Amino acid sequence: MNGPLLFLPLIPLLPFAGFLLNGLFGSRLPKALVTLIALLAPLGSLAIVAHDAYLFWSGAITFPVIEQGAPTWISVGTLHVDFGFVLDQLSLTMLLIITGVGFLIHIYSAGYMAHEKGYWRYFAYLNLFLFFMIVLVLAGNALLMFVGWEGVGLASYLLIGFWFQKTSAADAGKKAFVVNRIGDFGFLIGMFLLLANFGTLTFSEIATKIGENPGWTGGVLTCIAICLFVGAAGKSAQIPLYVWLPDAMEGPTPVSALIHAATMVTAGVYMIARSHAIFDRSPVALSVVAIIGAATALFAATMGLVQTDIKRVLAYSTISQLGYMFLGCGVMAYSAGVFHLMTHAFFKALLFLAAGSVIHGIGGEQDLRKMGGLRKKLPVTFWTMTAGVFAIAGAPFLSAFYSKDAILYAAFQQGTFGRVLWAVGLFTALLTSFYMFRLWYLAFFGKQRAPELHPHESPWSMLGPLVILALLSIGGGWIGIEKFSEWLAPAVGTHAVEAAGGIPEWAFSVIAVSMGLIGWLVAHVLYFAKPDQPAKLAGSFSVPYKVLVNKYWVDEIYNALIVKPLLMISRFLLEWVVEFAIIGGVVWLLAGIALLTGAILQKWQSGNLRSYAAWLAAGAAALLLFAGAVLLAANGVDIKWAGWK
Amino acid sequence: MIPLSWYLLLSATLFCLGIVGFLVRRNLITIFMSIELMLNGVNLSFVTFAHQWHLVKGQIFVFFVMVVAAAEAAVGLAIIIAIFRARATLAVDRIDLMKL
Numbered sequence: 001m002n003g004p005l006l007f008l009p010l011i012p013l014l015p016f017a018g019f020l021l022n023g024l025f026g027s028r029l030p031k032a033l034v035t036l037i038a039l040l041a042p043l044g045s046l047a048i049v050a051h052d053a054y055l056f057w058s059g060a061i062t063f064p065v066i067e068q069g070a071p072t073w074i075s076v077g078t079l080h081v082d083f084g085f086v087l088d089q090l091s092l093t094m095l096l097i098i099t100g101v102g103f104l105i106h107i108y109s110a111g112y113m114a115h116e117k118g119y120w121r122y123f124a125y126l127n128l129f130l131f132f133m134i135v136l137v138l139a140g141n142a143l144l145m146f147v148g149w150e151g152v153g154l155a156s157y158l159l160i161g162f163w164f165q166k167t168s169a170a171d172a173g174k175k176a177f178v179v180n181r182i183g184d185f186g187f188l189i190g191m192f193l194l195l196a197n198f199g200t201l202t203f204s205e206i207a208t209k210i211g212e213n214p215g216w217t218g219g220v221l222t223c224i225a226i227c228l229f230v231g232a233a234g235k236s237a238q239i240p241l242y243v244w245l246p247d248a249m250e251g252p253t254p255v256s257a258l259i260h261a262a263t264m265v266t267a268g269v270y271m272i273a274r275s276h277a278i279f280d281r282s283p284v285a286l287s288v289v290a291i292i293g294a295a296t297a298l299f300a301a302t303m304g305l306v307q308t309d310i311k312r313v314l315a316y317s318t319i320s321q322l323g324y325m326f327l328g329c330g331v332m333a334y335s336a337g338v339f340h341l342m343t344h345a346f347f348k349a350l351l352f353l354a355a356g357s358v359i360h361g362i363g364g365e366q367d368l369r370k371m372g373g374l375r376k377k378l379p380v381t382f383w384t385m386t387a388g389v390f391a392i393a394g395a396p397f398l399s400a401f402y403s404k405d406a407i408l409y410a411a412f413q414q415g416t417f418g419r420v421l422w423a424v425g426l427f428t429a430l431l432t433s434f435y436m437f438r439l440w441y442l443a444f445f446g447k448q449r450a451p452e453l454h455p456h457e458s459p460w461s462m463l464g465p466l467v468i469l470a471l472l473s474i475g476g477g478w479i480g481i482e483k484f485s486e487w488l489a490p491a492v493g494t495h496a497v498e499a500a501g502g503i504p505e506w507a508f509s510v511i512a513v514s515m516g517l518i519g520w521l522v523a524h525v526l527y528f529a530k531p532d533q534p535a536k537l538a539g540s541f542s543v544p545y546k547v548l549v550n551k552y553w554v555d556e557i558y559n560a561l562i563v564k565p566l567l568m569i570s571r572f573l574l575e576w577v578v579e580f581a582i583i584g585g586v587v588w589l590l591a592g593i594a595l596l597t598g599a600i601l602q603k604w605q606s607g608n609l610r611s612y613a614a615w616l617a618a619g620a621a622a623l624l625l626f627a628g629a630v631l632l633a634a635n636g637v638d639i640k641w642a643g644w645k
Numbered sequence: 646m647i648p649l650s651w652y653l654l655l656s657a658t659l660f661c662l663g664i665v666g667f668l669v670r671r672n673l674i675t676i677f678m679s680i681e682l683m684l685n686g687v688n689l690s691f692v693t694f695a696h697q698w699h700l701v702k703g704q705i706f707v708f709f710v711m712v713v714a715a716a717e718a719a720v721g722l723a724i725i726i727a728i729f730r731a732r733a734t735l736a737v738d739r740i741d742l743m744k745l
Contacts, residue, residue, distance in 0.1 A: 607742075613668055
């Protein structure tokens, strides 16, 4: 490749080197060196990404950069898959988020995990995650993306189950992995269909082929798009595969921030944006994406209303915000979806890290009911958290205000169908604001409800990233959706924006902000002004409250309908078919053959030497007869008595 | 000139005597001697053919057989003595520990 060096392969390989070093030798290295290796790896990647971004802005390179002459991976017949990377506006944006937020969370982790036994193991996994995530984002074809896709699933499994001595953590890891497998199955089928219909898995070639056939819509494209969306729904925790994400909170809090809020769970959104050429041609698939997105946003938000675990509130909030992103993708506003992805990465990573700082500060307690009054004791955490809460609630001029508005505005333009989605999104915004302010009031205001806790502020290695992320959460959206769309347009295409029936855009902003305000007011009344009110409300609305507290019994329903029957069938297959019939049968059969042969053959073993000798002689005689009479005669040799000379 | 067949018949007779002795006698030393008889029957036919075809190979084989037979006699007699010490008998019908 000519032109300036981009060092693309180095971006994923640096964290991989960090993983190898810490993973292989970490247990023997001093802690400071482990930290150094773990922090240098993402920092190096971030530096290279920044370098490439600078090259682009200074005009030295033009996007998309498609790596030529990448090493071949698979070459069978017409199928050709290589390790090619693609750098364009979309992947650069993702890379900046991943390495930037990833680096901050690495710093935070160094403080948060300082007293952990498996310190080196933690950082090895974290670097491994970065490696796979970068591969996922940079991949130029679906199969290479799948490698990253599976890899982040693996890293997520390892990190959720980081405290594997705890049964709940180990189970949560397994659950995440298994549920993701269901989604991956969809992704795989989608890839097979791509291969069958396009003969290639490279994104750019697929886009070209679709571009050559303007009349090609629906049909098999819908099928592919839906399959890919199943994969995205698994990874990004959408209905019906969202159940793993709340349980994934068993992992360390920085992991929840990095993997289960900022980066990995957004891979589904990224994948849809990356393969937008297919989705664009299938109105049905787009509607499915939009409906599932909106439904997930609402559904998860309602469950977030009554959670008492600070991390679980944030987990449901993440599912809900991911629903927004899918809603954006579903109405072809990919740039709005990715925009929200970016701002969400900032404010949700901030919220999780701040929650982690709270948990750290009060000695591992996660129950909101035991917190309260932490505002004075944890001032930095409080102020950064406040920035995050206001951002996610959609307060004017903070990041989510721009991105959420962009999605809702785009949804509104899709006719009646879009207006329903818009209404759902708007109502979700109200719920979002409510449950976030509820968390805010419960944790930081009022009196401390558990006097046995002794809150203390976290070290600066944790507060530093919080402050930076707070600034990003405030200013991350100032670029505005117009500029952001323009920037992403070459990668995700431009989609005609119609005027929304004469209603000016600021009107939408006013409506959305007022929704956030209502949510805040309700939370203020219930959790600040009249703190005894929520219990009464829960009493008078006991049925809906129970439904929400039990999370619609979805876990229980899945257990009864899918997990239990599956386990029963597996047990039956294992115990009766495999163990008893196959393994047992083969063993008994072999033993029976041996016994029977032995019973027959032992007749010869009489112990009588002369009978052995007789058999031997008889055998020799038979051989002689055979050799002399049969073989020689058959070969035409004449047996004669030769005369004596 | 004595015809070839006479030598061969003698050899075969010796061999068969050896077999019969091996099969019908009960004493281990007699059985052992029968084996030697069989070996020498074969040796005789080797020598006969070597003489007939004017080839030295047959005679070399005989030497091999004799060497092996000598070695075998040494080992065999040692085993027989050991058996006799242990069991005070050489009747093969009684030496049947391996019998199931």
